[in-house]
Amino acid sequence: MKRYFSFILLFAGAALSLYISGCDDDPEKEDVPELVTKIKLTFTPVTGGSPVVVTAVDPDGEGPQDLTPDGSINLRENTTYQLSIELFNDLLNPGEEGYDLTEEIEEEADEHQFFFGFSSGVFSSPSGTGNIAPSTGSINYLDEDSNGRPLGLLTEWTTAGIQSGKSFRVVLKHQPGIKSATSTSADGETDVDVTFALSITGS
Amino acid sequence: MLFLIAVNAHAQPCSLKLSGAVRSDDGEWLAGTVVRINAQLFTTADESGRFIVENLCRGTYTVTLQFVGYKTKVEEVHLEKDTTLHFVLETDRAVLEEVFVHDHFQPLPETGSYKVLSGEQLIRNRGMALGELMRQASGINTLQTGPSVFKPVIxxxxxxxxxxxNNGVRHESQQWGAEHAPEIDPFFASDIVVITDASALQYGPEALGGVVLVSPAPLPEEPGWGGEFQSVLQSNGRGGVLSWMAEGGSKKHKGLGWRSQMSYKRLGDFHTPRYVLSNTGVKELNFSVATGMHREDKGWDIFFSHFQTELGILKGTSISSLEDLKQAMNREPPQYSTGFTYDIQNPRQQVQHNLLKLQGHRHVNKGDLILQYAFQHNNRKEYDLRRQSLNKLPAMDMDLFTQTLDACWKQHGRGALWYQAGINLLQQSNNNVPGTQRIPFIPNYNQYGAGIFLSADLNLNTWFINGSLRYDHRFFNVSGFDFANRSYTDQFNLGNTAVSVGVRRDVNRYVRISSNFGTTWRPPHVSELYSMGVHQSVAAIEYGLLLDRTTSTVIPFGQYNFHPERSxxxxxxxxxxNKNWRTEGTVYINYLTNFTYLRPEGVTRNIRGVYPYLRYVQTQALFTGMDWQGEWRVNPTLSFTTRLSLIRAEDRKNKDYLIYIPPNQYAFIIAWKNPNESKRLRFYAETYLRFTDRQRRAPRVITVDEILNAYEHGTDPLQGSDKIFDFMPAPDAYVLLGAEAGVALQLNGNKMELRLRGDNLLNTAYRDYTDRLRYYALETGRNIVLSVRYSF
Incomplete structure (x- = not known):
């Protein structure tokens, strides 16, 4: 038995140190600048008047609940609007660090671009159905990146005549190293892809 | 009756040859004698009773010779030079010889079903990743993520x-991830044993599929030193591996030996028959040092190994929605494809694994006592294609620390009875390294485990009977962040039992049957309980078992009716x-209750678009299969081998198929070697044809377009059924042709080996069902491998 004793003692000692060496480190909370749960579209008439604002919110981020728009975009006929887009992480409180994510896109304008898709005939300018592949229409971009390529946080739209039941789709693409004069919405990774209902009403 | 005949005066560690001849005591050559080195099946004697085992390191070996109707012979052989032995087996007169197998480590169960990769077979395939290399054994498949990430599938x-x-220690890493390959350097291994039945309970309860033992050669025990250099160059990837190994034994201290080994791998982008797979390069540096003392009555070992890899993941797999996946599936070549480069960019993985093992053993009163402590550190960093400012931050960064303490006692009981008992303790903590700017995919956790096992072996003439029993307890302490980045914590306990019973019968000198029945369980992995998020290259969100179905908040473990998986x-x-034929077949039936897997549940829209989401659920699964190998040795130079591997898997509860089950495979090999084995110059040549069938039992297909259309029109994207689905049908069957030739030259105790191998010689363009990148790209094209090995 004596022969085993040193073995048992060694084992017990090692076992004890094993069990007390487990440290209970609580994880640190991460900032999550890539988590976008809300998009806000503001259509401001260039001739003045109250802006049209729509938002779409995803209540649980990666969770199974859907992103839902809070209503349709109701624009007036034959009016020119400037559209500005803002992105948020709505799981945080307004004012908290990381709540407003629009700036992040601005800072990396050279690898991001917004693309737009809409029902035929809803706008007199731009005409067509937008520039989301396979469509190849033009968009009135009002901003650009350092290489002079469009970004799309600010765009201009002139509505056509009265119509309803139309749609308006916004796609933000992340194109690191591949954003070019010829890159399209089929290139890169999707950061945002949201579709709103659109109607044009009488003035 | 043992005669030692010196053949060569110079020492050649790890290139030594042990040859021999086996006769019966009445002078008959015993063709088909099973020759084992250190209890592993190495070879059988040919029609003239002769056998050769090559590529042995210097050291002491236990040679076991078994032939039905004769007493099993066990000899200790100190190998210092090429050696030829003559054995005589005595007729067994029903008196059981008391055999003490002087083999302290990793005894293989006498009754088990196992496959061995060793010696020449391992050396020939060096340069491959562990999983890829294991595929060379019949019945072992891989789950692949591109050309450099292979996980073994058993x-x-x-x-x-x-x-x-890994060298006697449970390898602990982030094994839960389908794209996380084992961090083990095949260059340090002298043999890989895969136990496919439930008999190996001494290693732990989790082996529902099997146990893989990767072991180095025993350390040299005799004075002197030797070593080897090897270089493997390959055309596909335009790179290769350089490795060296040195080892020796002490003159001053009897039984004291050491070994040191290193390998460096560098590969650039792989290519398919049609295009370059951009960003699939590899950079890997591994080394290990070992020293140990082995004497008759006691011994100790210290082992340290370091594994470090950086590997690129095909850039075209960077997608973040179903729309992106649709684009990727239709592109050829994949997005971001450029010319060949050695650069490794995002997405990529950086993984490090360190292992320190201390072991001591003692031989007392016909028994062995082994005490082993091991410390492992695993760090895994995964980089995604992210916004500029985040690109240099890993999206996943985890430190996993594991300590294991094992005590094992093996005792020779009365007569032909052996007992084995042991305790395994485990302490593990997983820490997400702060600074990823992402909600961690899995939480931090601490895990404590304790297991106890008992086993008994009985050898009655031609019958071998084995029984094992094991109980394990686990405690988990979990702390993480949910979808809204709010923290949660939980603690829980689990415990359960495993049992195995096995029988082997040597029916006559030609036929052996073994059968094992076992039931074992595994504690859940934290990832199965708490996962939340999107995996690299998979356009789907995964939810763990403990996430609430509607609110996605984490349910306390105690409130969830969890039953661990059991097989x-x-x-x-x-x-x-017999003398010209050898055939071995294994049939298995594995019924898994509470089988935990990912099942599609629906489609959700988040800001990036539409995603299917999968949730870990439990079901009853049935795996059945057969591995068969037949070899016909036409004459001493020519042989034909046929292999087949069949697997059927089904979800019994939902009457459904399971995904990523390897399709049926058939292989045909013709091997030729020059007949005069003793010559200084030896040649061999081999050619193979491998046929991989289409997976005919694949889940239904729902295309990306169907999902998007259904979502748009408000209909059910899963088409009214919750059966699992795939975005793409299973790829077509394919045939690969390969060939290999080699020459070995002996000069004054030095050995030079030259090998040339070609894989996918016909440059076949194909996709593999078990490669997770099959949605994006073809498999690699023709690859020519040149390997040079020099040992002294």
Whole structure:
């Protein structure tokens, strides 16, 4: 038995140190600048008047609940609007660090671009159905990146005549190293892809 | 009756040859004698009773010779030079010889079904990743993520359902991830044994699929030193591996030996028959040092190994919505494809694994006592294609620390009875390294485990009977962040039992049957309980078992009716051999209750678009299969081998198929070697044809377009059924042709080996069902490998 004793003692000692060496480190909370749960579209008439604002919110981020728009975009006929887009992480409180994510896109304008898709005939300018592949229409971009390529946080739209039941789709693409004069919405990774209902009403 | 005949005066560690001849005591040559080195099946004697085992390191070996009707012979052989032995087996007169097998480590169960990769077979395939290399054994498949990430699949199961034993230590890493390959350098291994039945309970309960033992050669015990250099160059990837090994034994201290080994791998972008796979390069540096003392009555070992890899993941797999996946599936070549480069960019993985093992053993009163402590550190960093400012931050960064303490006692009981008992303790903590700017995919956790096992072996003439029993307890302490980045914590306990019973019968000198029935369980992995998020290259969100179905908040473990996964596995092997024929077949039935897997549940829209989401659920699964190998030795120079591997897997509860189950495979090999083995110059040549069938039992297909259309029109994207689905049908069957030739030259105790191998010689363009990148790209094209090995 004596022969085993040193073995048992060694084992017990090692076992004890094993069990007390487990440290209970609580994880640190991460900032999550890539988590976008809300998009806000503001259509401001260039001739003045109250802006049209729509938002779409995803209540649980990666969770199974859907992103839902809070209503349709109701624009007036034959009016020119400037559209500005803002992105948020709505799981945080307004004012908290990381709540407003629009700036992040601005800072990396050279690898991001917004693309737009809409029902035929809803706008007199731009005409067509937008520039989301396979469509190849033009968009009135009002901003650009350092290489002079469009970004799309600010765009201009002139509505056509009265119509309803139309749609308006916004796609933000992340194109690191591949954003070019010829890159399209089929290139890169999707950061945002949201579709709103659109109607044009009488003035 | 043992005669030693010196053949060569110079020492050649790890290139030594042990040859021999076996006769019966009445002078008859015993063709088909099973020759084992250190209890592993190495070879059988040919028609003239002769055998050769090559590529042995210097050291002491236990040579076991078994032939039905004769007493099993066990000899200790000190190998210092090429050696030829003559054995005489005595007729067994029903008196059981008391045999003490002086083999302290990793005894293989006498009754088990196992496959061995060793010696020449391992050396020939060096340069491959561990998983890829294991595929060379019949019945072992892989789950692949591109050309450099291979996970072994045994009997259809992988990841946390396999136990990897790296030099006697449970390999602990982030095995849960389908794209996380084992961090083990095949260059240090002298043999890989895969136990496919439930008999190896001494290693832990989790081996629902099997146990993989990766072991180095025993350390040299005799004075002197030797070593080897090897270089492997390959055309596909335009790179290769350089490795060296040195080892020796002490003159001053009897039984004291050491070994040091290093390998460096560098590969650039792989290519398919049609295009370059951009960003698939590899950079890998591994080394290990070992020293140990082995004497008759006691010994100790210290081992340290370091594994470090950086590997690129095909850039075209960077997608973040179903729309992106649709684009990727239709592109050829994949997005971001450029010319060949050695650069490794995002997405990429950086993984490090360190292992320190201390072991002591003692031989007392016909018994062995082994005490082993091991410390492992695993760090895994995964980089995604992210916004500029985040690109240099890993998206996933985890430190996993594991300590294991094992005590094992093996005792020779009365007569032909052996007992074995042991305790395994485990302490593990997983820490997400702060600074990823992402909600961690899995939480931090601490895990404490304690297991106890008992086993008994009985050898009655031609019968071998084995029984094992094991109980394990686990405690988890979990702390993480949910979808809204709010913290949660939980603690829980789990405990359960495993049992195995096995029988082997040597029917006559040609036929052996073994059968094992066992039931074992595994504690859940934290990832199965708490996962939340999107995996690299998979356009789907995964939710763990404990996430609430509507609110996605984390449910306390105690409130969830959790039952651990358990397998009931029955494995039977039959081997038949005579002087020209050898055939071995294994059939298994594995019924898994509470089988935990990812099941599609619906489609959700978040800001990036539409995603299917999968949730870990539990079901009853049935895996059945057969591995068969037949070899016909036409004459001493020419042989034909046929292999087949069949697997059927089904979800019994939902009457459904399972995904990523390896399709049926058939291989045909013709091998030729020059007949005069003793010559200084030896040649061999081999050619193979491998046929991989289409997976005919693949889940239904729902295309990306169908999902998007259904979502748009408000209909059910899963088409009114919750059966699992795939975005793409299973790829077509394919045939690969390969060939290999080699020459070995002996000069004054130095050995030079030259090998040339070609894989996918016809440059076949194909996709593999078990490659997770099959949605994006073809498999690699023709690859020519040149290997030079020099040992002294």
């Amino acid at each position: 009997n259809g199961l992988h990841s946390q359902r396999l136990l990897l034993i 009931l596995k029955w494995t039977t092997s039959v081997s038949v051999q």
